[in-house]
Amino acid sequence: MHTRLRIALVAVVVSSALLMVGSMHPWTVWDTKYDTVTVYGLKTSGASTLVIGLVVLAFVVPIARSSPRVGWPIGAMCLFLVALLVSAVHVARVPSPAPEDGAFSAGVGVWLCLAASVIGTIASLSVWHLMLEGGVSLATPSTA
Numbered sequence: 001m002h003t004r005l006r007i008a009l010v011a012v013v014v015s016s017a018l019l020m021v022g023s024m025h026p027w028t029v030w031d032t033k034y035d036t037v038t039v040y041g042l043k044t045s046g047a048s049t050l051v052i053g054l055v056v057l058a059f060v061v062p063i064a065r066s067s068p069r070v071g072w073p074i075g076a077m078c079l080f081l082v083a084l085l086v087s088a089v090h091v092a093r094v095p096s097p098a099p100e101d102g103a104f105s106a107g108v109g110v111w112l113c114l115a116a117s118v119i120g121t122i123a124s125l126s127v128w129h130l131m132l133e134g135g136v137s138l139a140t141p142s143t144a
Contacts, residue, residue, distance in 0.1 A: 002130060002134055004126075004130055005127065005130045005131070005134070008123050008126040008127045008130060009060065009123075009127060011119060011120075011122075011123035011126075012056070012060050012076060012120055012123045012124055012127065013057065013060055013061065014119075015080070015116045015117070015119045015120030015123055016053045016054075016056040016057040016060065016116075016120060017053070017057065018112055018113075018115070018116035018119075019049055019050075019052065019053035019056075019080075019083055019112075019113055019116040019117065019120065020049075020050050020053035020054065020057070021109075021112065022041065022046075022049070022108075022109045022110065022111075022112030022113035022116060023041040023042065023046035023047070023049045023050035023053065023109065023113060024040065024041055024042060024046065024050070024109065025040065025041060025107065025108050025109030025112060026038045026039065026040055026041070026107030026108055026109050026110075027039055027040060027041045027044050027045075027046055027090060027106065027107045027109050027110040028044065028090075028094055028104065028105075028106065028107055028110075029104070029105050029106075029107050030102055030103070030104050031102055031103050031105070032101060032102035033101060033102070038107065039107075040107075040109070041107075041109045041110065041113070044090065045086045045087075045089075045090050046109065046110075046113070048082075048083075048086055049083045049086055049087065049113050049117075052079045052080070052082060052083045053083070053116075055079060056076050056079050056080070056120070059072055059075070059076070060072065060076060073124045073125070073127040073128035073131065074124075074128060076120070076124040076127075077120075077121050077124035077125055077128070080117050080120035080121040080124060081117070081121055083113060083116075083117040083120075084114065084117035084118060084121060086113075087110050087113040087114040087117055088114060090106070090110050091106045091110055091111075091114065094106045
């Protein structure tokens with residue numbers, strides 16, 4: 001297997017794992033002068049990014065170990081784009097001026113999901129490009 005292709009496959013796996021880790025960390029933090037309220041990803045949209053990370057990981061690892069000749073990079077890229085959309089919408093919905101006193105901020109988990117989604121999208125696109133460049137056929141149905 002081509003070295004650049006292996007690196008891109010590892011980037012997809014690592015991005016998927018980081019997406020799952022970010023899904024379980026804080027997504028929203030509300031600091032007031034009395035207390036800090038933290039909302040974790042699994043209580044908001046993080047559950048969907050966790051599922052996306054699991055699905056990508058479940059498909060990438062067996063395929064990468066056996067043969068890279070399956071057309072999964074486009075599907076993985078689409079899933080990472082959905083995770084990117086979910087994370088970006090959550091960041092956009094965090095209100096800038098907090099009600100009353102205090103401050104809302106996006107937590108580390110949502111930023112980790114956002115970064116992992118961007119890296120995963122680029123890595124999946126890179127795998128697809130390297131497969132085309134190397135002459136590896138994408139998923140073509142067999143005529144048996």
